[in-house]
Amino acid sequence: MSWRAPIDDILFTLTKVAPGPDGAPPLDRDDLAIIVDEAARFAEERVAPLDRIADTTGAKWADGTVTTPPGFRMAYADWAAAGWNAVSQSEEFGGSALPTAVGTATMELLTSACMSLSTLPVLSQGAADALEAHASAELKALYLPKLISGEWTGTMNLTEPQAGSDLALLRTKAVPAGDGTYRITGSKIFITFGEHDLATNIVHLVLARLPDAPSGVKGISLFVVPKFLPNPDGAPGGRNDVRCSGIEHKLGIKGSPTCTMVFGDGGGAVGWLVGEPHKGLACMFTMMNKARLLTGLQGVAIAEKATQLAQRYALERRQGKAAGFDGAAPIAAHPDVARTLARIQALTVSIRALAYSAAAAIDRAATADTDEARARAELRASLLTPIVKAFSTDAGCEVASSCVQIHGGMGFIEETGAAQLFRDIRIAPIYEGTNAIQAIDLVTRKIGRDGGGEVARVIAEARTDAASASMLLGGSAARVEAAIDALEAATAHLLAPTTAETDRLFVAPAYLRLFGIVLTGTLLARGAALAGEAEAHWPRLARVHAEELAVEASALLAQIASPSRRAEDYRALAGLG
Incomplete structure (x- = not known):
């Protein structure tokens, strides 16, 4: 499946459209061009070839171990080593501290190249954000450098079999151990990259209830629970009491393992409290807001890929007669196909502008000179986030469906790649809050x-x-x-x-x-x-x-x-x- 990064539209949107009347471009256009060009090169050459492999091979589970598709391990290692996981993360802990809008653009490119692989850094970056905002200085020093570098990866453990979107029904328990740690017992489902072979450690952020917790969402606390307990020098040590009991068989993003995680089979997984007791949901929302922006971006990324695929096919496929053509005309010349192509282009370019505008608002909130300006920017980012997540993912589904339709029967079979795009993006309106x-x-x-x-x-x-x-x-x-x-x-x-x-x-x-x-x-x-x-x-x-x-x-x-x-x-x- 041939895809090319839309570098010019990305740069124009970043520098001219997204900043709006109250903002400024995140960087000089020439500097942005260097970053976007390099991210595009890596995405096109190293990651995009893995997308079809990810779909046909998928992630595999056996005896608690998850194996990712061929090529994922090396591509992820090189991606992290090049600093792409750290683009917009804190400089204090090893990040590049570039604006959120810049990181959003580079994540769009990774997602278009292979949505399955891109789901991993979405959670890792969100986990880093949550820990930086709410964890103790000791936890930050231990976990943030490795999460930001990508050496370790993060997860978000909310959903339980009886508690989907209603977290008031959550049952996972956390009991104080008397030494500043807690013992976590319970199970979580639908955990993206909860187990895998791409990193030396996996840092689970887990919602659980303390023994004295009030009922409902006001009784939920947040804990950091690593797969391997860190040694004093920060290196992964002994295995924690957490395991993956299986992965889901899914409609799409098959290379991204969706895990069932079991905590505390052997007496309790060791965890550390993040933030204040009973206020874990507010802490987790720091992670969820980043995830919701990047989920909306998945709509953008797949829409771009589907639009390119549909337009290329519509120009190559010849069938029927149309004005201006002798013999069979390209189907793009037929009015309804032309209309559909124009519509999905308008949707794709406009939802990119929407997502980047939300990222620009986040940047204004972080850099504002006054409390009033900061509050205004935070209100804007908060207002735009649910719209980005929902409207953009709905649009991504529409564009992918239109891509299948333009391909006709060829879109309904797997060889063209249109079906995979349709299957992959269908999760985006569902997860991270329907x-x-x-x-x-x-x-x-x-x-x-x-x-x-x-x-x-x-x-x-x-x-x-x-x-x-x-x-x-x-x-x-x-x-x-x-x-x-x-x-x-x-x-x-x-x-x-x-x-x-x-x-x-x-x-x-x-x-x-x-x-x-x-x-x-x-x-x-x-x-x-x-x-x-x-x-x-x-x-x-x-x-x-x-x-x-x-x-x-x-x-x-x-x-x-x-x-x-x-x-x-x-x-x-x-x-x-």
Whole structure:
């Protein structure tokens, strides 16, 4: 499967589109070009050839040991040795301390090259973030240098058989051992790279309950539980009481082992408390927020790969007659295929801008000169995160599905690679909090955190961006303006005290989609207004987005503000009587 890194679009998005009115490019464009070019070279030459192998071979489990696909071990070792795991991590512990936006771009390239392998550093980087924010100085000194370098890898252990998205049902226990450590017992499922052969140690971040824990999510604590107990010199020592009892057989990302982990078969796995007792969920959210941004980025990465594959096939495959061609025409010349190709290009470029904008907000929060500016940037990053995760992964699924469709029967068989992309990306709307959960988070927590002030600022910026490109958009400008109006009206409806909580929950996914459509459409408009000769496709993309996606806004608003929705109809049809 041939894929080429979209270096020019990445650089334009990083330097011109994502920073927005309150930001600046993460680095000089020439410096960024050096980094992105080198990351692209490594991804194309060393990682991309492993993608098909990962799918056909998969990870293997036997007697508690997981073997990753051929080539993974050397590629990961070289990737970590080159410093790619440390791009945006703390300089104090060995990272390069480059902006989050830069690390986001390099992770996009790794993910496009092989999504299975890319899931490993997502968790490792998130674990490092959580430990740096919440762990003791001793734990930071021991674990962060090795996690940041990639010598050790990290995991996130939340889900249990009876506790999926509802962590209040969590049962894993942590008992004080009297020496500052704890004994962890319980089991976790769906643990990405919970066991593997790519690193000398695996650092599990585990949610568990202390003996005196209150019920519910307020009684959860966070612990660091290594596979091998570190010696005083930091080297891996004796094996801890934690094992992998099996891996899942999955629809996609087959090279990424999804493990069932058992803690404490032999009396209890040794763990250390991270942060304060009973406040582990807040600590884990530090890790989850990074994971949600990078999961949204998976939508971008697979959409880019699927778009390239679909466009190449549509230009090569000849069938039927079309104006301007003698004999069989390339299927790209047929109007609906051309429309589909244009739509998926607009989706791909715009969700990249969305993800990079969220990363830029994280960077502004880290570098702001005043408390007010920092708080504003944190609000923006918090608001964008669930939209990036959900809208971008939904878009990735749509683009991958369209890629299969454009291939026709050839897309339904494995040889072209279109089917693998469709299978791989399908997990992204599910893990790291389902997209419905992201939508609920958006409407119940994020839009009203400051009385709707940050949403109002986003809408104001959207209007400015739309106006800046109005001449380029032509008649399509009205579509964008109407979509912004719809978002403003929908937000007012959801924030109104008269809107019932059940109604908010019913329409949360529709509102998130509306928000995503407005953001991606106006980011394309921003790019169109700033485009030079090399970005001549941006105005076209903005117009296509307006005609293909912005037109949904009025229907979404009607759904959100519907006065006649009957909850009993939905409950009855769901089988609840």
